[in-house]
Amino acid sequence: xxxxxxxxxxxxxxxxxxxxxxxxxxxxxxxxxxxxxxxxxxxxxxxxxxxxxxxxxxxxxxxxxxxxxxxxxxxxxxxxxxxxxxxxxxxxxxxxxxxxxxxxxxxxxxxxxxxxxxxxxxxxxxxxxxxxxx
Numbered sequence: 001x002x003x004x005x006x007x008x009x010x011x012x013x014x015x016x017x018x019x020x021x022x023x024x025x026x027x028x029x030x031x032x033x034x035x036x037x038x039x040x041x042x043x044x045x046x047x048x049x050x051x052x053x054x055x056x057x058x059x060x061x062x063x064x065x066x067x068x069x070x071x072x073x074x075x076x077x078x079x080x081x082x083x084x085x086x087x088x089x090x091x092x093x094x095x096x097x098x099x100x101x102x103x104x105x106x107x108x109x110x111x112x113x114x115x116x117x118x119x120x121x122x123x124x125x126x127x128x129x130x131x132x133x134x
Contacts, residue, residue, distance in 0.1 A: 017055050021079070027078065030077060033049065065079050071091060086104065087125050104122075
């Protein structure tokens with residue numbers, strides 16, 4: 001979530017949205033829509049993959065989940081804190097750590113100011129290999 005974003009009204013809690021939210025709550029890392037759909041199916045709930053994609057997009061638009069693209073360009077989602085933060089993501093296992101970056105915040109403001117930009121936002125995701133996967 002960027003520092004200039006504000007939370008929008010919550011998404012209406014349909015059965016499918018509750019199933020997607022429950023599946024996301026079971027993960028500590030970012031997951032693809034397919035992985036979320038597979039978990040929902042294994043739990044015996046019937047939600048179509050297209051519905052999972054639409055629900056994840058709606059939840060991301062509402063600021064209830066974070067979405068980023070992995071190094072292969074695939075969209076992945078995670079329930080995160082509602083404060084401004086960035087992610088450190090293991091490219092092997094997907095382990096994720098929320099990190100704050102005051103230096104990044106200062107740098108983005110400084111570089112935007114140097115060029116006369118206002119009302120800025122930014123995203124920063126850091127990919128690497130976690131200690132367990134090294």
